[in-house]
Amino acid sequence: MNELVIRAKQGDSDAFVELFERHKLALWKAAMAVLDNADDAADALQETAVKAWKAIPLFEGRSAVGTWLTRILLRTCSDVARRRRRETPCSMDDGFFSEAFGAAGEELSSNGRNAVGSVSAVDHDIVLDVRGAVDRLSADDRLLLTFFYVDDYPTRHIAEILNVSEGAVRTRLSRARDRFKALYLGKRQEEVEAV
Known part of the structure; x- marks a missing residue:
């Protein structure tokens, strides 16, 4: 175990905060992939x-500290989602895409306008179509794709987090x-047929 983990285990809150901060971005992306709502993801991160x-x-x-934290987060996300289903019938948040992909997603998704001006209208339409497809995926699919494509986790690491075999992750x-x-x-086919 590294020194930060040992100090955190002994009750050093500064060491724990530093450990958590190292993994916070990846945890945030995973929470957004599962919950698809910034407020719920923030709650899950805090509870985690x-x-x-x-x-x-x-x-x-x-296991690695990041794997351990992600497992706690995923169980917490399940709890948050269960509570939210009892509280509200639908999500009011703009969704996974902007949060998971950062400023570029916000620039391309806010009110259908291209705030930067550097992306063509065709690229803008593609981004919106990708966002729409991602938003319609299940939370499990969004989580896997986020781990693999956004966080660049190898299948071995994803398998550790989800406690399944690498073969299951690949499948x-x-x-x-x-x-x-x-x-x-x-979605693209529907647009072609509408023309």
């Missing part, structure tokens, strides 16, 4: 930090890609 702080003395180092990724492709191409 509290749960991890309470559990860090029990951390045995059998799930393949199916998620196929579902994304069907949604994306289906």
Whole structure:
């Protein structure tokens, strides 16, 4: 175990905060992929930090800290989603795409305008079509695609996080890609037929 983990296990809150901060962006992306709502993702991230702080003395180092934190986050996301389903019938947030892909997504998705001016209208339409297809994917598919394409996690790391075999991850990724492709191409086909 590295020094930060050892210090955090001994109750050093500064060490824990530094550990958590190192993994915060990846955790945020995963929370957005699962919950598709910035407020819910922020709640899940905060709850994950509290749960991890309470559990860090029990951390045995059998997996990487990032893997351990992501597992806590995914269980927390399930809890948050369950609570939200009881509270509100639908999400009011703009969604996964802008949060997961940052400023470029915001520039291209805000009110259908290209705020920067450097992306052509065709590129803008493609981004909106990709966003629409991603938004229609299941949370599991969004999570896998985020881990693999946005966070650049190898399948081995994803397998550790999800506690499944690498083969299962490759199969799930393949199916998620196929579902994304069907949604994306289906949308594009509808536009072609409308012309």
